[in-house]
Amino acid sequence: MIYKKTLPWKNLLDIPQGLIDSDKDGVFENLKLPWEGVQNKPSAYRPYDAIYIPKNPIAYFKDSLVDVLRGIKPEGYDESTKTDYGLRTATDADGNLLLVVTERMDDTPFPGVKSFAVEEGTENLQASEYTLNHTSEVTIEQIDDGKLGHYKVSVPAGTYDYNPKVWFTPNASLTAGKTYTSSLYVRWIKGYTSSAYVWLNSATGGGNGADSTTKKKPRDGRAYTVFSGLAVDGEFGVSLIFPKTLTEDLIVEIWEPQLEQKPFATSFVDGSRTTGRFYIPLENLGFDPANDDWVIAYWKKPTGTNSGWSGFNIFAIGKYSSDYSEGYIWVGKDANYDRLALHVVHDDELTHVTNDADYPADYLTAWHFEVLRKTDGVVDYFLDCKKVLSVAYTTMPAFKDGIWVGRWAGGISNMLVANLLMSKATDENGNLIWTDDYIRQVYELQRPFII
């Protein structure tokens, strides 16, 4: 077991939680902490919360994903503001990308891990231009802290109306029949009430809410709302409405209004980002996809497909070529068969395997741990530590494209991703680290990776 080399416990599950109770290095003699030599270790990652990847002890954290990708714009990257929305990466000593994490506030899919949204095909309409409107009983105060559209909003007791009291209006014209997603961060300062809604609706008149689905997730005194709906012609807004009379004064802070043309509600970034994609080039991977044994592991929650919920939602490496001369592997939901599928080009042919059973009913709505593993002779796909699909091969053509997160041959498949790891599957001696049992342990532990 590879962990014997690094830690005194026989397997991952034996490591007592909280045994290392501080982030002070060297608590235990003879225990080489995995981040010795690591620069800028992220504060969110404590030893007892992490799964150690022992084969790359010299990894270090770059400032941002953008630095690593050397000019390739990832999803969410904004050229003008140079922001990367909390995406952080770890690389090995040669600068190869190994791990993508983020520093969002959502703590999903489990504590210590924070997801990032892969929103292919998104067209942002909010940009940095908007108009904030409010009715006479509402007072607003701008908070100048760099957050887009950050305001403190005060609403007096007694307010009651289905019509919007505060609303952002984007400087964009919308088209009926297209689908839009809108969101707004809200922090309740005083007078929290579950009867106050943040609503996507017509900014000029109430009652035109396309979708009143409202989610509030209080965490550390914070709440935020994400929702979506179908557009109508005309102005559109992100509004606060009060369908029940307020019994006390209410104060909220609101920021980062977002309006995007896209089929799914996945707005976890502020309104200023440009249209994006998430592509990791070959030269940033620490392995040769055609000839090395490698693993791509991640937690994923699909948020939609290229066609409602009936299309594709996949994770791809390489690209399709009609003569099967280029490396190409994809895995995920196959639209044509409504099944999980593994699609591999090898030996001058194409093999496409779909599962006959074990298709989880919640695949499209819940978080799942997926592992794509290539070893000598077989490409395996694990879902929640169960091996569900395999393709045998003898040789694999060279890859000319890298990893497409949330993309297939020309289409989009939006998703939330957390703890994305791309690495060789073996240690420096060629021994397989990512065995079936190791994958099971990683799944059961539900901890972030640290390198």
Next chain:
Amino acid sequence: MVFSTQKPAEIKILNIQDDIFRRVTKVRYAFRFNIKESKQTIETEQGTQEISGYEYIEQIYETEFDLILKSALPDILKVMYEKANPVVQENTQLAEVEIPKEISLS
């Protein structure tokens, strides 16, 4: 279900590792059953395409054999396949039986 654009061999050896100290050879191999011609719809950047190929059931195994049996492995695997094939056929037929969704006792 597995679909490949080329007709697969019934038996494919994927990997062999010899351990001369333990005097064993570890073989990873695939058995392919019920191979039949088929068509598959795939998505490409040029749109949806239908391609011809073969559909089959594939089982991948890994087994250790004594090293002295290495030269006989092709024959051993062939015998194993021939023994497994009727069982797979029978199980496939059993699995393909369709039963009514509603069953009345009257």
